[in-house]
Amino acid sequence: MRWVRLKAVARKEVIHIIRDVRSLGIVVIMPVVLVLFFGYGVSLDLKHLPIYVYDREASEQSQALLKRFQSSDYFEIVRVVNNYSELAKALDDGRAKMAFVIPSDFSEKLRAGGTVSVQALVDATDDNTANIIIGYTQALVQVYSNDVQLEWLQRRGQRVQPPPLSVETRTWYNENLESSAFIVPGVLAVVMSVIGAFLTSLTVAREWERGTMEQLISTPVTSLEIMLGKLVPYFLVGLFDAGVCVVLAIFWFQVPFRGTVMALLISSALFLIALLCLGFFISVVTKNQLAASQIALVATFLPAFLLSGFLFAIEQMPQFVQLVTRILPARYYVSSLKMIFLKGTPVAMLYPQLVPLAIFALVLATLATRIFQKRLV
Amino acid sequence: MNTEDRSVLIESLVKRFGDFTAVDHISLETRRGEIFGFLGPNGAGKSTCIRMLCGLLRPTSGRAIVAGFDVAREPESVRQHIGYMSQKFSLYNDLKVIENLHLFAGLYNVPRDLVGERIAWALEMADLKGKEAMMTGTLPSGWKQRLALGCAVLHRPPIIFLDEPTSGVDPISRRQFWDLIHQMAAEGVTVFVTTHYMEEAEYCNRLAMIYRGKMVALGTPTELKQKSMKGELLLIECEPLGVAVETLQGAPEVLDAAVFGNALHVLVPNAGKETARLQAYLVAREVQVSKIEPIRPSLEDVFVALTSEREGRKEPV
Incomplete structure (x- = not known):
């Protein structure tokens, strides 16, 4: 692998992101809009x-x-x-x-x-x-x-007997029972699904549609260099957007952050890698921007929304759906987010979330690399 | 040929896609500094062949050595030693001219201390000096094409493959582009070019005519015109053309007859003998002949003659 070639591809990809108003909008504005939208709009608290x-x-x-x-x-x-x-x-x-x-x-x-x-x-x-x-x-x-x-x-002058039983409740982790405390961290999963899978699903398909892939692969650049060169910019963008979401969650919505930055970084990076590779994989297989983006949305965005435990508790889903959630990276990510934010769970205790995420990342990365190599020659 | 010559050697190259044979046992070799043309209609297998030579497609069978490397076994070494320009100048339209050049300098791993010099050279060659900051998508197609060539040769490859480099380019730009190709060949670069323009084929040192995946002729344009025709050519101007061509195709001693513009090209074994006889033959069939004379065949005549021979029937292509 040559650093020079990887860097050339990555730099070009960054220019694509910056020059395309739509992708720039998705990168810069979407995280803020989604956090505000979910923070304010989706309140599961019933008041007044x-x-x-x-x-x-x-x-x-x-x-x-x-x-x-x-x-x-x-x-x-x-x-x-x-x-x-x-x-x-x-x-x-x-x-x-x-x-x-x-x-x-x-x-x-x-x-x-x-x-x-x-x-x-x-x-x-x-x-x-x-x-x-x-x-x-x-x-x-x-x-x-x-x-x-x-x-x-x-x-009637009778002595008052205290009731025989009483419950003393203490609400832990989310003391004020604010739904924003568990919804806002979950927005990260949605934002990353869009950056990770949706945006990357377009990048490879676009090259094939415009015929630039042919020119690209006629050079000595290797498939791994193309893949990394394309994904690294999106990885950094994804982490940046995660940072924006976290800052908004903590400072705007006053969501408690009790865990470590390290735990957040590790789980976000693993989730992001899994999604980037999935988006890349979809893009390589379809070779068509429209199909790729549709599939990416259905495969990542919707599950992140509905089945990850972001809005709806997994425990309350039907047994079959609960089983389905086990094959969704978003489920493990949302669960780790809630633990990191609200419980302050340290990295060492997050293995039930981090191990599946690492497996997803590894499997999807391998799949994407393999299929890409195959499609090139 | 010695593989040290860093040129192209193809032996019985085959590419099949399912039942369809796109390239059918093609063998040839090119010399250093030669402009080698691949001539044939769309879908003849020219691009498939070039894509195999660039290591973009794996051959089904046969062998191809490019710049001393086997395309099937060392595609990456092949790619480091060639420049390739695909059919639609596939540059990034949302990158500036200079950004495209930097991208390809990086992809070809041009040593850092040479990048500036090479890019300056490519800009000079492509006549794009002062246009560095222009967005590639806004360039006229002739400029884009020269930029694509500039990008493809930043690493000074000994061989360049140009797949229909001039399609969709105006005639003046096309001429300018061919000057560029000659200039490169003069510097010792082997140029492998596909085209379906007959007049462009004349610019090549040697030509391979490709038809339905097979190589039907190989030689210099002059050789092809002199040796490939099994007979001599007569130009006949007459009226009505349609009737004439049908009549002649069934006439004795006529090998082939085809419409070229507003006249007929008729292949006969001996032009001197047949002139008078054909004139009489046509007049007897109510065709008015205004002119009949022997001519030298063009590459197009050669191509038409060779391909209709393949078809096993006499009809214009």
Whole structure:
């Protein structure tokens, strides 16, 4: 391998990236846009859910209960109405996620020490949201119910027994349960999929389409020199973009970074190598820019999005899909990212993520080199 | 020929793609400083042959030694000692002239202290001085072609392969390009060039005519014109041409008849004897003959005669 030839190819590739407005845009702007987009746009936290209330009693007690809802971060009482039809309409229109009804005998029954049912009509078009609403509502009502009981007992001068069981929760790693803390690091996987596989999938196919590959290989340059010369610039670009994402995550979105830069660098480099080689491989096989970029998107970008654990927990996927995720480099990368950022897992403890990534990198690099050599002669 | 001569030696070279034989047992050798032409129609196998000689395609069988290296076994050594210009001047359009030159200087591993000098020489030769900063994509095709040649010879190879170097280039640029080729050959570079332009073939020292993968003739343009024709050529200007050519193809003592422009070229065993007889033959068949005279064959006549001979039938190609 000659350094001079490798450098000549790499320099040319850098010029291609810089001169092509589209690729430059993807390299410079896309990471920032994606981080901001996911950081702000995709929030899995449910807060300030709009609810409508029909308080049929309007007593002191019913107001006390509603106050609990109002002061909670999770709900926002948008309107108080006087009939069912308005409630139904609000749910139909999507103006309310939940309609809450307090019966007219609310305080009376409470005073008598009986059980009162309050009604919650929940919009369950999104089952996940509905479940969360039901959970929040039950929790709020439960707390209120306990307080009422307590008061009732005290008023009768009875000694108050503390409840026999209570759960003390501490949320570790993501103390404030902010979804951005686990989403934003995962954006790295998406960004790198675009840089790694999508951009490189175009580079070799372009040379074949324009006939420049023929001229290139008529020189003494070897297939390995061409491959490395083409991939090294994209490798550096990928690491640079990873850096941009990390800086934005830490300083803009205040995502905690508890791990080491070394761990982040190693896992990112391995993931990037695997993707670059995959993109290169696709490009060599298709020899066509359009086909190559489509395949690269389907093979890397979509899995990074949907199946990597970036947005959706792998544990909740069907068994078969869970098996599929095992052959996706993005899965191991996203998992290592979350551990590095939130848990501060050291390199030595990351082997369940790093070993598969290294295997992917090695296998894909070998495949890409082999197929490229074959296609040249 | 001694392989030390660093030229081209081909022995029974074959390339098959599945059932199709693109190059069919071609054997030849070139001398140092020679301009060797490969003449034939599109799809005849010229490019396939050149691509094998450059180590870009593996031969199915046979042997080819280029610059002293076996193309099948040492393709990389071959590539270090040749320059190659593919059909569509495949330079990078988004690179500047000077950037393309630097790229190829790097690819050919031109020693660092020589790079500046070689690039200056290539710019001078290609008449592109002062155009270094131009974007390659914006160059007229004649300039691009000279730049491609400049890039291909930065390492001063003893042999250059030019695959249809002048297709799509205007006649003046084409002439300028051939001057360049002659200049290089004079400096001792062997030039291997494919073309389907007959007038370009005349510029070559020696020619191989290629038809359907086979070499149908080999020699200097003059030799080919004198020896390859099995007969003598008559030019006949007459009216109507279509009727005349059909009539003549069936006429006795006519080896071949073909339309060239607004006249016929007719191959006969003896021009002196046949002139009067053919005139009478045509007039009897209501063809008006305005001119009939013996002419010297062009390369095109040679090619048409040789290929229709291969076809085993008498018809214009």
